[in-house]
Structures are given as C-alpha cells and as structure tokens.
Amino acid sequence: MSKAEQIKNSIHQLVEEYHQLKFPQQEFVPGVSTIPVSGKLIDHNELIAITDAALDAWFTTGRFNSEFEKNLAKYIGVKHLITVNSGSSANLVAFSVLTASEHGEKAIKPGDEVITVAASFPTTINPIIQYGAIPVFLDVDIPTYEIKIEDLEKALSPKTKAVVIAHTMGNAFNLDAITAFCKKYGLWLMEDCCDALGTTYKGKHVGTFGDIATLSFYPAHHITMGEGGAVYLSNSKLKKIAESFRDWGRDCWCEPGKDNTCGKRFCQQCGDLPFGYDHKYIYSRSGFNLKITDMQAALGLAQLDKLQHFVNRRKENFEALKKGLKKWEHKLILPKATEHSDPSWFGFLITIRKDAGITRNELIEKLTEHKIGTRLLFAGDIRKQPYFKNVTYRNVGTFDNTELIVNQTFWVGVCPSINSSMVGFVVSVFDEIMAKY
Numbered sequence: 001m002s003k004a005e006q007i008k009n010s011i012h013q014l015v016e017e018y019h020q021l022k023f024p025q026q027e028f029v030p031g032v033s034t035i036p037v038s039g040k041l042i043d044h045n046e047l048i049a050i051t052d053a054a055l056d057a058w059f060t061t062g063r064f065n066s067e068f069e070k071n072l073a074k075y076i077g078v079k080h081l082i083t084v085n086s087g088s089s090a091n092l093v094a095f096s097v098l099t100a101s102e103h104g105e106k107a108i109k110p111g112d113e114v115i116t117v118a119a120s121f122p123t124t125i126n127p128i129i130q131y132g133a134i135p136v137f138l139d140v141d142i143p144t145y146e147i148k149i150e151d152l153e154k155a156l157s158p159k160t161k162a163v164v165i166a167h168t169m170g171n172a173f174n175l176d177a178i179t180a181f182c183k184k185y186g187l188w189l190m191e192d193c194c195d196a197l198g199t200t201y202k203g204k205h206v207g208t209f210g211d212i213a214t215l216s217f218y219p220a221h222h223i224t225m226g227e228g229g230a231v232y233l234s235n236s237k238l239k240k241i242a243e244s245f246r247d248w249g250r251d252c253w254c255e256p257g258k259d260n261t262c263g264k265r266f267c268q269q270c271g272d273l274p275f276g277y278d279h280k281y282i283y284s285r286s287g288f289n290l291k292i293t294d295m296q297a298a299l300g301l302a303q304l305d306k307l308q309h310f311v312n313r314r315k316e317n318f319e320a321l322k323k324g325l326k327k328w329e330h331k332l333i334l335p336k337a338t339e340h341s342d343p344s345w346f347g348f349l350i351t352i353r354k355d356a357g358i359t360r361n362e363l364i365e366k367l368t369e370h371k372i373g374t375r376l377l378f379a380g381d382i383r384k385q386p387y388f389k390n391v392t393y394r395n396v397g398t399f400d401n402t403e404l405i406v407n408q409t410f411w412v413g414v415c416p417s418i419n420s421s422m423v424g425f426v427v428s429v430f431d432e433i434m435a436k437y
C-alpha cells in the first residue's frame with residue numbers, strides 16, 4: 001500500500017471517529033425532540049465518500065458521478081440517467097428537451113398548451129411558462145391528490161403538446177389513463193418524480209412510463225446530494241439532447257477532461273463557422289450549465305446503498321400513521337394510494353374535513369407545541385401565488401379539491417429518521433387534540 005493510500009485510510013478512520021463524536025445518536029424524548037417532516041439521514045459513510053471525492057481533487061463530475069448515474073439507472077430500470085444540480089434544474093432540462101427543433105411539429109413552441117395540475121410545486125410548472133407555453137390547469141382527486149382523469153379530454157385543444165405532472169407526495173398518478181391519453185393524441189409525457197423515487201406502478205418504477213422523468217436530491221427527498229437532481233429516460237436521442245441542454249447547449253458529448261470522442265473534432269461544417277471549427281466549441285441549442293460536482297455525486301452514491309431501506313421505512317411509517325389515525329377519519333381525510341400504485345411516500349397528507357370543528361392553523365399550532373413538524377402541499381393552488389398575477393393560463397373544470405387543499409390540507413413526516421416511537425407519539429398527540437373536537 002502506498003504512503004498516500006495509508007494516509008487516506010487514516011483519514012477515513014478519523015472521519016468515522018469525528019462523525020461519532022460530532023453527531024452522536026440522539027435519544028427521542030417525546031414532546032422535547034423535534035419530529036421532522038423530512039430531512040437527510042446520513043452516517044460516516046457519506047462523510048467518507050465526500051472526503052474521498054475531495055481527495056481525488058477532480059471536483060467536477062467524474063468517477064463518482066458515472067457510478068451514481070449507472071447504479072441509479074439500474075435500480076429504476078431505465079436506459080439513461082443524467083445528474084443535474086437540482087430537481088428544478090431537472091425539470092428545466094427535461095422540458096427543454098421537448099422544445100428541441102429536432103422534433104419538428106411535436107416540438108413545444110411559444111403559445112402551445114401543456115396540461116398540468118394547479119395543486120403543484122412551482123418548478124414543475126415554471127419551465128412551461130419560461131418557454132412561453134400555456135399551462136392548462138386541472139383539479140386533483142382527494143384523497144389521492146392526483147390529476148382528475150375525467151377532465152383530461154376536456155383539456156385538449158389543437159395546441160396541446162404535452163402532459164407535465166408530478167407523482168404528488170410519492171403517489172403515482174393514473175399512468176394507464178395518462179399514457180393512453182398521450183398516445184391517442186401524440187402528446188409528450190413528462191413525469192416529475194421528485195417526490196416519488198422508489199414508487200412503482202404495476203411493479204414498474206414511475207418515470208419509466210412517459211418520455212422523460214425527473215428526480216430531486218435535496219435533503220427533503222428520498223436520497224440526498226445536498227443539492228442535486230436527475231433526468232432519466234430510455235430514448236437515446238432525447239438523452240443526447242438533455243445532456244446538451246445541461247452542458248451549455250454544446251453539440252460535443254465528450255466527458256469532462258476528454259477530447260475528440262466523436263473522432264471528427266476538426267473536420268465538420270457547423271453553422272456559419274469556418275470548416276473544421278473545434279467541435280468542442282459548437283453549440284447546437286441555447287443551453288445551461290447545470291452539472292454537479294463529484295462531491296455531490298459521492299454523497300448520492302453512498303445514499304444509494306440505503307435507498308431501498310429508506311423506501312421501506314417510508315412505507316412502514318405511512319402505514320403506522322394510517323392505522324393510528326383511522327379512528328379520526330370522520331374528521332380527517334387520510335391519504336390513499338392510487339390503484340396499482342405502491343408509493344414510496346414523501347409525506348403523510350391530511351385534509352381536515354370542513355365540519356371537523358378545528359381549523360388547519362389550530363391543529364398545526366397544537367402539533368408544533370409538541371414539536372411535530374408540518375408542511376403544506378407546496379404551492380397549494382399555483383394560480384393564487386403572487387408571481388402568477390401576470391401569467392397566461394387556461395382552466396378546465398372546477399377546482400373544488402384544489403380549493404380544499406389550499407385551506408384544509410397539510411402533511412406530517414414519514415422520512416426514515418422517524419422511528420416507530422416517534423410515530424406512536426404523533427398518533428397519541430393527534431388522539432389528545434382530536435378528542436376535544
């Protein structure tokens with residue numbers, strides 16, 4: 001073993017020791033310890049992985065990223081997966097792919113329409129607006145919180161080009177109905193799976209049904225890179241376009257640090273440039289730079305080892321909450337998996353019935369007093385957000401459930417750092433509060 005490797009091993013040992021001392025296991029004290037809604041769960045392995053990536057002194061996407069992309073693609077069962085620096089960037093890249101001129105008539109252009117839901121996360125919708133397309137909003141069902149299928153046909157117009165929706169809170173939307181609809185009318189389907197890593201529909205991972213899908217690795221999500229995301233798909237032509245949008249819009253597909261992968265670096269006519277202009281500096285689209293560092297990839301790679309355990313823990317916590325809160329179903333609408341879906345839940349959504357006798361703010365305040373974290377369903381109704389004042393959009397059908405979500409819905413955590421004692425405590429606090437109403 002070289003001296004350098006010996007030092008590296010010592011560093012690993014020190015990092016493990018440091019982790020033990022700096023982040024000792026905390027005992028759960030009911031009412032005193034915080035029960036998070038979400039958050040990372042890491043141990044010394046993640047810190048060692050990041051340290052290793054730093055010691056490589058490579059810094060940009062490198063060996064850790066290649067392994068992460070390969071391993072996660074394999075887990076999902078998809079041909080290609082490319083990392084980006086956030087779930088929002090993943091949505092931007094994925095939507096950009098659908099606008100590429102190579103698609104001819106199918107390319108999404110300004111003024112075209114994209115079917116989506118109003119109860120959503122902003123950056124699922126934002127690329128639609130940023131490209132000058134028109135979001136067409138539908139209501140969702142409760143208690144699945146997924147798109148109202150019966151309104152789909154009504155949403156269609158000669159300008160419709162795509163359906164862009166998230167598997168909200170990890171629950172799969174009706175993929176049979178949506179894929180059939182997209183196929184019938186020749187529409188793109190973009191699946192935002194940022195909340196749904198590990199969710200399957202009829203035994204297949206979500207994100208493998210449509211044309212292109214996205215993930216987020218922000219600490220709230222199923223695995224984390226600190227900041228990070230991914231675009232995944234099985235169509236190799238679309239993958240090349242996605243990479244190009246991610247990497248400055250370049251035509252060249254060389255890995256960082258590599259040259260002349262195409263073998264035609266100095267012998268092509270591109271645009272109006274002189275013949276043989278270096279292919280490394282040829283830009284075929286208006287792109288971005290949304291790549292990650294190899295330290296982020298190393299963190300993600302260490303998290304991948306724990307992914308299935310995390311997914312299982314989320315499912316167990318969800319089931320325990322559902323069982324424990326069942327007695328309050330006359331006051332609280334509890335979440336439900338869509339048919340054929342086996343969700344890797346992001347959180348446990350609760351909608352307070354209008355006649356429950358308690359408001360959302362009252363209930364959240366009481367839970368907060370017991371250190372139980374809560375969140376709302378993202379933007380609620382995106383159309384009511386301040387930035388939407390000047391946005392052009394179209395509504396289809398009624399929005400009774402979206403309205404209910406804005407006023408009555410919130411969620412509590414199911415993340416893997418929540419153990420069974422914590423879930424038991426959450427249920428007992430609900431029992432105490434709800435018994436008074």
Ligand SMILES: Cc1ncc(COP(=O)(O)O)c(C=O)c1O
Pocket residue numbers: 086087088089091121123124166192194195216217218220228229
């Ligand atoms: C459905 C959905 N899409 C996109 C995002 C954006 O991901 P990021 O925070 O990594 O940008 C989120 C974030 O929570 C999300 O929930």
